[in-house]
Amino acid sequence: MKFFAINGSPRKTFNTAQLLDKSLEGIKSILPEAEVERIDLYDIPFNGCKSCFACKRINGRHYGRCVYNDDFKPILNEVTQSDGVILGSPVYFGDLTGNMRCFLERFMFPFLAYSNVETVNHKRMPLACIYTMNVNDEASYRMGYHELFDKYESTLERIFTKPEHLYVHETYQFKDYSRYVSDIFDEKERRHIRETQFPQDLQFAFEIGQNIAKKSMRLIF
Structure with a gap:
């Protein structure tokens, strides 16, 4: 069995990456023999959909698959055939990062059918989404984050399965706040959250990984 964590952050060792790594640990705690891999999207030269619509051609040999041949294609093929995927992204300007x-x-798009059939995907897999952000819980609702991310998750559910999700608020953004202009943040408060809440968020991520492993076993067996 193979599971992927997709890191939509350009940073490889901080909040989002740590949460994804912890979720993979959760998978391994249930399925020790499973293969797990984290993919850092900002290491890969790739683009989004090219709108060629080869994946929608009637009787096309690439129907339901992305035809665009770049460095990302073999990775995409492997991810879409895996046994579970955990997506992680910081929030940039109220949305996911550009690479995510x-x-x-x-x-998603190759599997969406322009017909009464919801999806042409035949590989059901468990999913989870982890979002990291500067704002607190109340502000994330007020600013529409949940409404937006629910739309992404609704499409993922249509194609694969209903994703679990984890919102991580008021993240510690720098290792040394004194080096950056960041007057709007209370560094001591952020450090306190980092020391008290973030360990709990890591545990939640670990449990999400465990749930992904358990769901994958039910889907297969």
Whole structure:
């Protein structure tokens, strides 16, 4: 069995990456023999959907598959045939990062059918989404984050299965706040959240990984 964590952050060792790594640990705690891999999207030169519509051609040999031949194609093929995927992205300007949006275009669009059939995907897999952000819980609702991300998750559910999700708020953004202009943040408060809440968020991510492993076993067996 093979599971992927997709890192939509350009940072490889901070909040989003740590949560994804912890979720993969959760998978391994249930399925020790499973293969797990984290993919850092910002390491891969790729684009979003090209609107060639080869994946929609009637009787086309690429129907339901992304035809665009780039460095990302073999990775995409492997991810779409895996046993579970965990997506992670920081929030940039009230949305997912650009690279995560590009990933989702390539990941989802080939499987969406312009017909009464909801999806042409025959590989059901469990999914989870992890969102990291500067704002607190109340602000994330007020600013429409949940409404927006629910739309992404609704499309993922239509194609694969209903995703679990984790919102991680008021993240510690720098290792040394004194080096950056960041007057609007209370560094001591952020550090306190980092020391008290973030360990709980890591545990939630671990449990999400466990749930993904358990769901994959039910789908297969």
